[in-house]
Amino acid sequence: MGKILVVDDEPHLRRILISNLKQEHHEVIEAAGVNDARGALAEHTFDAVITDQKMGDGEGLDVLAAAREADPNLSVLFLTAFATIELAVESMRRGAFDFITKPFVPEVLLASATRAMEHTRLVRENGRLRDTVVRLEGSSEISGRSLAIRQLREKIARVAPTNATVLVTGETGTGKELVARAIHRSSLRAEKTLIAVNCAAFTETLLESELFGHERGAFTGADRAREGVFEAAHEGTLFLDEAAEMSLAAQAKLLRVLTDGLITRLGSTKPRHTDVRLLVATNRDLKRRVEEGLFREDLYYRLAVVPLTVPPLRDHREDIPELCALLLAQAVRDLNTPPRRISAEAIRTLVSYDFPGNIRELRNLIERACILSAAEEITPENFPVSTPRSANGLAPRNSAEITPDQIAEMMPETHNLRDFLASLEKAVIQRALKITDGAQAEVARRLGMSRSDLSYKLGKQRIKDAPG
């Protein structure tokens, strides 16, 4: 028995859900949309939330966010139609506990709800459990026996015990974050904190405040003083992800930390000392950012003392079978699906694929196959890679390539260059929005632009947030 919040804008479906849950003597509160759900979350303490994905006044992800805010331990279940499985997988990655496909089987619903409530209670009882789980998951090793990966592991082992700043570069999804975590784990600071900050996720001021902290009143909304991650990670490691997105002002401050170990909170003049090991990652060509005047040259040389490049998956294909086995085991565990195996032929298909999205793309393909295929064995048909599509939705490198010349030929006579490029840009962004089901953070990541850049462009082009 427990207390459950049911969020769905369809009264009929809500009634069926509620009657099922009540039969098991659960207490149920209903909400007809995101706003309603917010109200209920503020008023009651729940053991689980069951929410629809798309509602009149928002999405299931909004409910998830609201639930997280109300109670970080609360398990959220998504109801999902078959067609939105991709979204469901994404929701799970963002912290949903599980999802239930519509039309649902009452037994499945009840079993899921029970597990969700048990999980909530467990985590509540032992607030540290989640930490441990995260740490265990995060401790997954860098797998692979190829020369490229062995060399990478060797380099990590050599650089980890030093205090050197490491610049980790590589294409999207190659495992840069994993490398950063591995460095911390093998370092002398392993017992201290590792804090990771995604520089692309903040506006300029907020990033500076996140990194260096602020005094009360330093900017609008700064209603109390707050320490930044450079202080919080004292004696530990700080991982700055997507570091190329840092503003020039933040770069200047970062340079200061690297030269004399001093930081100054926003709105303060008092420098504070900090002892932090810095790891930095980017999928951008930093050298080029320097040439373009977007990244400080002096900072670049300080960061690039120990450069570490993570190879794209197509350069170590021989690791694909081993990675498949590992990622399959992880998918079965994380998605709670029955055990699966991958056919030899399916592995061959994957080995010959180019993986523009690298290991993350491989992981996504395997997760999707686990969810979509009911059979015990995953076959090539379960992978939509016969017509390869790259992570950013553009054609992959080795497909029949369209040359810039050909694109140039397509420019209508009536257009000037600016309009033509703008329409091209709009098309690329819209396509990415469609592929990601409107997830802007993901679009920004795929297209290698900052979120603020993207929102600016969206505003300018009035591209709708939702896929058209």
Ligand SMILES: Nc1ncnc2c1ncn2[C@@H]1O[C@H](COP(=O)(O)OP(=O)(O)OP(=O)(O)O)[C@@H](O)[C@H]1O
């Ligand atoms: N060698 C590896 N062995 C096992 N799993 C890996 C390996 N490399 C990457 N992964 C997995 O692939 C996924 C992507 O890795 P990660 O997030 O570290 O990539 P990234 O380079 O930081 O990507 P991005 O540039 O998009 O931020 C993660 O789920 C990670 O656990």
Ligand SMILES: [Mg+2]
């Ligand atoms: Mg990353």
